[in-house]
Amino acid sequence: DQRAPAADLMRAQLGPAGGTLIAAGIAVSTFGFLNLVILVTPRVLQAMAADGVFFRALAELHPIHRTPAAAILFQAAWAIVLALTGTFSELVDYVAFGDWIFFGLTVAGLFIYRARDVTPLPLPTVERGLAGEGAAPRAFRVPGYPWTPALFVLAALYVVASAVLANPRNAFVGTGLLLLGVPVYLVQKPSRVLTP
Structure with missing residues (x-):
């Protein structure tokens, strides 16, 4: 070791x-x-x-x-x-497990944002849709879209699955730590004020 x-x-x-x-x-x-x-x-x-x-x-x-x-x-x-x-290595396992779940979800959210893009188009003839990386002008174009983010999401899934297989106990504890946020969110939800 x-x-x-x-x-x-x-x-x-x-x-x-x-x-x-x-x-x-x-x-x-x-x-x-x-x-x-x-x-x-x-x-x-x-x-x-x-x-x-x-x-x-x-x-x-x-x-x-x-x-x-x-x-x-x-x-x-x-x-x-x-x-x-616990030990430092267990803490790293807990945090890395949760981090990679959210890294993957964050990048996966890119596909949703691209699909839901409701920015007015300057040209009425431009078609929009799921493949619409070039459908509307954007401040930032994702290099290699949709392949680059898809590859990252797959890599994140691999890291999370590997963590579960390598140490199910630490993955379970990491999941528990993430789930601690649910009651906090539910308690705080009535006081939410959404700003534009």
Whole structure:
């Protein structure tokens, strides 16, 4: 059981310097990702709360710094709870399982948005429909559409299925963590205010 397979491989190919170099690169990448999560997640929670789909108290911003202080504290508390539940590898399994479900659903949503596009067309002769990548002018054209997003959705399905087959218990716990959001959503649903 290798604890650092990338560093071991580079050490075998390029000597000790190779192992050190790849380990340092992975550490920098990890810190970059953690920075992203620490900065973005409280803002997402704050925006969800402001939209009425999460705990309303998290919508408040700090009166002086205008930061989502309540959401930052909530994220810290939730991270502590998760850290107390198991080992690091189990936490990664829980999170990666849920992440890949939503990565796949997000990209699959692209097909729905393309099919439902109701943007007025500048030319009345342009046909629209499911294959309509070029049917209406868009600010961004998806490279390789529809094949690129379809391939990504299949890859996401593969990752999720592999996680279930490799460790059903962790996939089950990951599913349970995702389902914890359902009662929160249902409790918060009456206070939803949809803005255009």
